[in-house]
Amino acid sequence: MPPLAISAYTATTALGRGREAQADALRARRGGLRRNDFADAALDTWIGRVDGLEQAPLPEHFARWECRNNRLAWLALQQDGLLDAIAGVRERFGAERVALVLGTSTASIGETEAAYAGLERDADGRSRFAPGMRRPIVHTPHSLGDFVQHATGLRGPCVTVATACSSSAKVFAQAARLIAAGVADAALVGGVDTLCGSVLYGFNSLGLVSTQACRPFDVARDGLSLGEAGGFALLERSTARKGRDHGALQLRGYGESSDAHHMSTPHPEGLGARLAMADALARAGIDAAQVGYLNLHGTATPANDAVEARAVSALFPDTLHASSTKGWTGHTLGAAGIVESIFALIALQDGLLPGMLNSSAADPACGPQIRFDNVDRVITHAMNNSFGFGGNNCSLVFGRSA
Amino acid sequence: MAATAGQPQADGAHRAELSASIEGIGFWAHGLPTWDAARACVAGAALPEGTPARPSPQLLAPNERRRAPESVAVALEVALAACSAAGRDPATLPSVFASVHGDLAITDYMCATLAVDPQAISPTRFHNSVHNAAAGYWTIGAGCVQPATAVSSFDATFAQGLLEALVQLQAGAPAVLLVAYDAPSAGPLSEVSRSAGLLGAALVLSQAPAAGRARIRCTLRDTQAPVPGGPLAALAGENAMAPMLPLFTALASGDDLACLHAGPGRALRVEISHA
Numbered sequence: 232m233p234p235l236a237i238s239a240y241t242a243t244t245a246l247g248r249g250r251e252a253q254a255d256a257l258r259a260r261r262g263g264l265r266r267n268d269f270a271d272a273a274l275d276t277w278i279g280r281v282d283g284l285e286q287a288p289l290p291e292h293f294a295r296w297e298c299r300n301n302r303l304a305w306l307a308l309q310q311d312g313l314l315d316a317i318a319g320v321r322e323r324f325g326a327e328r329v330a331l332v333l334g335t336s337t338a339s340i341g342e343t344e345a346a347y348a349g350l351e352r353d354a355d356g357r358s359r360f361a362p363g364m365r366r367p368i369v370h371t372p373h374s375l376g377d378f379v380q381h382a383t384g385l386r387g388p389c390v391t392v393a394t395a396c397s398s399s400a401k402v403f404a405q406a407a408r409l410i411a412a413g414v415a416d417a418a419l420v421g422g423v424d425t426l427c428g429s430v431l432y433g434f435n436s437l438g439l440v441s442t443q444a445c446r447p448f449d450v451a452r453d454g455l456s457l458g459e460a461g462g463f464a465l466l467e468r469s470t471a472r473k474g475r476d477h478g479a480l481q482l483r484g485y486g487e488s489s490d491a492h493h494m495s496t497p498h499p500e501g502l503g504a505r506l507a508m509a510d511a512l513a514r515a516g517i518d519a520a521q522v523g524y525l526n527l528h529g530t531a532t533p534a535n536d537a538v539e540a541r542a543v544s545a546l547f548p549d550t551l552h553a554s555s556t557k558g559w560t561g562h563t564l565g566a567a568g569i570v571e572s573i574f575a576l577i578a579l580q581d582g583l584l585p586g587m588l589n590s591s592a593a594d595p596a597c598g599p600q601i602r603f604d605n606v607d608r609v610i611t612h613a614m615n616n617s618f619g620f621g622g623n624n625c626s627l628v629f630g631r632s633a
Numbered sequence: 634m635a636a637t638a639g640q641p642q643a644d645g646a647h648r649a650e651l652s653a654s655i656e657g658i659g660f661w662a663h664g665l666p667t668w669d670a671a672r673a674c675v676a677g678a679a680l681p682e683g684t685p686a687r688p689s690p691q692l693l694a695p696n697e698r699r700r701a702p703e704s705v706a707v708a709l710e711v712a713l714a715a716c717s718a719a720g721r722d723p724a725t726l727p728s729v730f731a732s733v734h735g736d737l738a739i740t741d742y743m744c745a746t747l748a749v750d751p752q753a754i755s756p757t758r759f760h761n762s763v764h765n766a767a768a769g770y771w772t773i774g775a776g777c778v779q780p781a782t783a784v785s786s787f788d789a790t791f792a793q794g795l796l797e798a799l800v801q802l803q804a805g806a807p808a809v810l811l812v813a814y815d816a817p818s819a820g821p822l823s824e825v826s827r828s829a830g831l832l833g834a835a836l837v838l839s840q841a842p843a844a845g846r847a848r849i850r851c852t853l854r855d856t857q858a859p860v861p862g863g864p865l866a867a868l869a870g871e872n873a874m875a876p877m878l879p880l881f882t883a884l885a886s887g888d889d890l891a892c893l894h895a896g897p898g899r900a901l902r903v904e905i906s907h908a
Contacts, residue, residue, distance in 0.1 A: 273751070327855065327899075336763065340740070343822065347744035350821055358821045370826045371734060372764050372785040380896070388853070389896050390786045390793040393735075393764030401782060405797055412651065412803035414796065414853065428747040433759035435752075487727075487780030489772035495760040506778055620760055621769020623781060 232514050234481040234632065235407055235466045239316035241307060242462035242573040244560045245279035249310035254577050257585045260605060262559050264444040264456050264589075269426045274435055277444040278426060279458025279561025281306075296378040298339035298369045300425045304379055307423065307461030316465050317383050320417040330387040330415035331380055332406045334398030334422035336565030336619075338391070339374040341427035346370070375423050387415045393565065395619030396528070398422055399462070400568030403627050404485035406466050421463030424565040430457055437495060445531035445562070447555035448540065448601050449590035452531045458561025462569035464576075469632065480576055483612065483630040484515025490622025497535055501542030503624040504528075504616065508546055511614065511626035519547045522628070523610020524578040525600070526571040528618045529555020529587075530562050537596055539616065544598030551600040552608070558588030568617040568625065575613035575629050582609045651799040652850040654843045656808065657719030659711030659835035660881065661688050662869040668714065674864050675885035687831065692723070692774035701770065704736040704816040707833035708767035709774065712812045719837035721808060723775035726837065727801055728810040730768040730783045731794025733873040734818070734826055736761065741820035767814065791877035792895035795903075798838055799851060808839040815873040828873035834881055847884065848906045856902075858894040 241249055245263025246256035256263065264277045284302050293305070308314055320329050346364035353359050368377050376391035388409055392398045399422025406418035424430075434440050434457060441454035466482060488510065490503035497504070512519055525547070527539055536555075543553055556574050563570050578584050586604040593603065612630045660668040664680045666688065674680065688710035689698050698706070708730060716723045734740070739762045746754055763769070765783035772781050786793040791813050798811040814833035818826050842848060861870060861878045865885075869875060876894045880903055883891040887907055895901040 271751075327853075340744070343740065344744050344747050346825075347748040347821065350748075360821055360825055365825050367825050367827075368787065370740075370822065371787055373733075373787040373790070376785075377787055386855075386896075386899065388793060388796055389789070390784050390797065392782060392784055394768070394781075394783050395763045395765055405782070405800075408797070408800035408804045412800040414651070414800060428751055429743050429759070429762065432747060432751040432754045433743075433756075433762070436754045436756040436759055438756075487782075489768075489778050489781050491724075491772045491776050491778050493773065494766070494769050495756075503778060619765065620763045621765045621781070622772060623765055623769065 232407060232484060234469050234483050235410060236469045237480040237482060238465045238467050239311065239313055240464040240573055240576055241311035241313050242460065242570050243281060243307040243310060244460040244563065244570055245281060245458055246559055248306065253573065254581060254583060256559060258583055260588060262588045264561055270428065274431055275442045276440050277456040279456060280426060281459050293382065295366055296369060296374065298342040300339040300341065300375060300423055301378045303425050303459065303461040304375055304423045305382065307463060313463055317419060320465060320467065321384060324416040326384055326386040328387055328416045329385045330406055330409045330418040331376060331385045331389040332392060332402040332418055332420050333376045333379060334392045334402045334565050334568055335375045336393065336395050336398055336424050337427060337429055338372045339369045340429050341425060342369045344428050383419065385419060394623040395621060396564050396567050397617040397619035397623045397625040398565040398568060400572065400615060400617035400625035400627055401487060403482055404487055404625065407482060407485060410468055417465065417467040419463060419465055422566040422569040423461035424563055425459040426457060430564060439532050441531065444589045445557055446590045447529040447531040447557055447587050448536045448594055448597055450592045450594040452533060452536060454532055455530045456561040458563040460560060460563035460566040460570045462566060462573050479632045480579060481630050481632055484511045484628035486510030486514060486626045488624045492622050495620050497538045497618065498622065499538065501538040503622055504539055504542040504618060505545060507624040507626040511628045515628035517612055522551060522612045522614050523608065524575060524584045524613040525551060525553040526575045526615045527553050527555040528616045529557055531557060540597035540601055543600050547600050549599040552584045552602050552606055553600045554586050554602050556585050558590060572615045572627055575615045579610060579613045579629055579631060582607050584608055652848060653799055653802055653838040654841065654846040654848050655836055656721065656839050656843060656846055657715040657837040658884065659714030661707050661711050661833045663830050664868060671865060671881065672885040675882055702736045702739055702761050703831050704732065704814060705767045705770050707831050708812050708814045709771055711833040711835040712771055712810060715810065715835035715837045721837055724777045726808055726810040727779040727806050728768060728771060728781045728812060729794050729798045730765065730781065731790050731813040733785055733787060733790045733815050734828060735764045736816050737822060737826055737828060738816065738819040741822050745820060788876055789894050789896040791874060792893040792901040795901065802838060802840045808837055811836045811838060813874050813877050829871035830869055832869045832872035832874050834877060845908045847908050850904045852902050853895060854900050854902050855898060856900045857898065858892045858900040
């Protein structure tokens with residue numbers, strides 16, 4: 232595929248607000264997980280919670296979209312000059328030529344949960360949402376996309392991708408197709424997911440949540456830590472940035488696949504993962520040996536990490552540095568794709584290749600590509616894996632322009 | 634300003650024409666369990682009698698057919714019907730699943746259970762609550778390792794899903810399956826997230842012109858799509874996926890134009906060349 236310029240990007244996670252907060256915490260190996268103190272805090276687990284959302288209501292004119300998820304979207308949008316960069320492409324291409332493709336797993340279902348917790352009874356004894364909760368948009372998966380569309384004034388194609396934990400990786404692929412087909416000249420991609428009862432108790436019901444801070448690829452790993460995050464990236468046709476692109480970050484390839492195996496368990500041989508990674512490499516036109524860093528999906532569940540390590544060792548030489556950063560942020564679900572793509576971009580830009588946090592004893596089943604320690608090294612290509620329920624897989628390749 | 638296809642851009646980049654052949658159509662609504670029944674309805678025929686209350690998708694094992702959420706059942710039913718009509722093996726097709734709400738009955742269950750006894754959440758209902766549940770069951774049932782996506786764009790969901798299917802063709806996929814569906818709302822949610830009845834439709838779209846197949850050409854416009862009318866809207870207009878009905882009405886009636894709501898002040902204009 233023709234490379235796409237990444238002209239701006241940002242992330243807000245449990246590590247803090249904006250790009251530098253992410254890079255600093257990765258470099259200092261300072262994690263963002265804490266003992267569960269969210270809502271009823273009844274589950275014995277660790278979470279990656281973003282501080283300050285409770286004190287950061289949306290501006291009054293966005294009251295229709297008020298909810299934790301859109302608060303985090305708004306907070307993330309205000310970091311790293313992103314709103315100015317968006318205004319720039321809106322000016323340059325026209326608002327209707329900039330697409331908006333955002334990923335989320337649960338959108339603002341936390342608001343629907345709150346509506347159910349506060350139901351009122353009317354004169355006929357019917358349970359009804361309290362008046363302030365009768366805002367249809369926050370009870371749909373498109374709550375995030377609709378909010379960001381109104382908050383940015385973009386008028387191109389606007390869609391929410393909701394394929395569980397691959398959502399905000401797939402947004403890069405969909406945006407690349409919209410630009411390649413000439414439907415848009417640029418795209419704001421990203422994703423936001425926030426902590427809520429559905430995911431905490433849902434993943435707990437599947438027996439996938441650890442009582443400790445998650446330990447990706449550790450031999451004793453026993454489940455994930457849930458987190459919340461928001462992130463965005465601005466993609467532009469590279470030819471539209473003539474003369475300004477030297478060394479600039481680029482999206483070079485994407486690969487998508489399905490496991491065709493099980494709703495909540497990965498394919499035992501990592502079939503879908505291998506297809507997605509191989510497809511991304513092929514679309515980027517590079518060999519596996521050219522990848523300097525791979526941010527793994529690495530949820531720290533026994534099944535995911537074993538299968539993913541096997542798929543990686545089947546495709547990549549021993550020299551690859553691959554790691555999961557979920558020990559820092561927790562599993563941010565529908566935001567994992569964008570957050571970990573941004574970690575891959577930081578690796579490309581700063582030569583900062585993160586290892587693993589909380590993990591100490593390597594699983595002997597994993598290949599030499601799986602690295603626990605941080606390394607400083609200049610690289611030319613970085614990759615990100617994101618896999619979701621339903622056997623939904625996406626891999627992305629990033630590089631720099633010559 | 635219209636984002637018109639087929640004209641060169643100022644900087645020389647090519648704006649491709651978004652067009653496709655319709656190789657196969659699937660349709661299911663209460664009272665209209667097939668595309669043939671839907672076409673007959675548009676032509677003025679009376680509704681067939683004794684139609685099933687819910688679809689029984691043959692892609693699933695018999696016990697799963699009964700257990701599957703309604704949203705999954707209708708999606709898989711129309712998806713398989715479209716593939717059969719197209720003569721395409723479902724395992725070969727990348728897919729786009731478009732739904733405004735996913736499964737509202739599961740959302741109602743999740744939120745009601747969380748309010749009283751969160752530890753009692755069913756793991757099966759939880760993994761069925763993801764927006765890509767139908768896409769997951771489809772790829773598993775069909776043995777399909779091709780990419781699958783699940784999208785939502787409120788009342789513009791169908792147009793945005795169609796757009797994604799069309800750009801997948803542009804990106805080189807020979808054929809793409811588009812599946813659109815929504816299920817009835819439930820519980821206290823039903824007053825706010827409105828959707829009644831079960832409705833689904835699917836298209837197998839292909840890049841190459843094909844003899845005997847209708848062809849569509851799509852452009853995004855700055856305009857307001859009219860409210861869906863006609864017999865299909867009279868029957869299924871209360872379903873959240875009703876904004877897709879103008880396209881299926883046009884395909885059934887032989888009209889050469891449909892206008893689909895594509896977002897605030899935006900519409901996807903679909904020109905149809907019938908076979």
